[in-house]
Amino acid sequence: MGCVCSSRDDDSKKNIEEKFIKAAEEMLEIGKLKVDWYDKGISRFAIDEKLSEKNFRHAYESLNLSTEFLNDETSPLFRFYENFKLMKGYEIRKLACLGIWLGIDDWKKKVYCLFKNYDRDCSNRLDSLEIRCMLDDMIKITIAIIEFTQFVYPQKSIMLQKYLRKIKRSREMLKKYLILLIFRGGTIHEINLIDFLECFGDSTVKKMISDQGFRELLIECSELQTKADFIGS
Template sequence: MGCYYSRESYSEIEKFIVEISESQIGFKNFESKYLDRVIHRYSTFLRISKPQLNRICCELKLDEVSNTALFNQFMVENYYCAKKLSSFGILLGQGNIESKCSLYFKNYDIDNSGTLTKNEVEMMLEQIISMACRVIPKFTEYNNRENPKLREYTSTLSGLEKGLKKNFLGILLDEDESLTEGRFIFKCSSTVAQVLTSSTGIRKYAYEIFKEIERSTRIIISNLNIANVAEDNLILKKFNEAKSSKKNKRKGGLYKPRLNFALNY
């Protein structure tokens, strides 16, 4: 994972660099529901062309040029993915947990079955976590290329994505095979999964996991070092014992002839 930084260092990067960069995108100025409606209005079969993206930016008064590197992360071939961009708006926009979760549910209930299957939940988690832990940090890094701590922070978050997805999948589904909208909202409202409605919340939760991994790693390394020292000491002790024993035997060999001589005499 590279070199480690203190809690203060990563917290400062998040608060004074990443969060500021995120707010400058402009999505936080609107309700998630409104962002979702605008994005879908200008999409065709869940695809957004460049002219359509331009109209979205005009309506939301976003700086399309400054956000080019950001929007490019939502591109699939020669169009933008409306589902991902909409989820991005839900994540960054204003709204309580219940309203955001309801929007997530409708966005990822692909077959309109009224439930989220395991595959749909996995897709939702993968995309939402990626937006918080990769898309936004990468965009921030793009605008702050000379900051090594930011680069380390971005790399750390990206490396935690798969673990976060597995963790939240277990929390949301538990032993269920699918989720109704009510059940999904309940799970998000009553568990740590509520951080899925906040990009900052996801990153802070990810960082706490990282700190726990770091702490566990240090304990393991410390224990290994203690074990190695103990083993080295044991080896040294045995070596000294063997050396002492050999020396004593050698001394015994020198005196033995004299003893025999005395007896013969």
């Protein structure tokens, strides 16, 4: 009985960061939208792969998402969306990736949208550079979401900072590992939509299609890195 209780306590400790992160994500309101609806809502206001602040406001209002934070630089939401901002507007590709992660749809629809989002040259293929861009965006969005959670729950900042350090530590290892899986150990150098969909039959790759799953991969890699460092020492 003691062992069972201990296991439950460990699970509770392991998942406590996720409870706060998911609660903070509800403030973004994107989780109530279908993925393609969100994508169309932001894309129709985009110019040269960017949304000006004015068009960002129009796009979010068209989706019935709050834009009040744009007038408050101290708002956690204002700080969060600064992560998506370029010199002349918000980056449409990263915003779309956020919508794919948080929006409502089955995994196949999300994978399809993910492929199209990073096939910006419309070649119907993703090469290693485009996959790296995808993974870089996912890592940046992951960090932005955790930092956003710190702003929303400042009393949990120390706990979330430790969690964030683990994630930052493992990002390069995870990128290399996923690229090997997607490109079959380097035997191919680009991938079409059908083969990309097939990749997600692998349980590890499939975790990429949700923000929580991607965080789990990063934490798993961090734990592997810790073990490797321990053995190496």
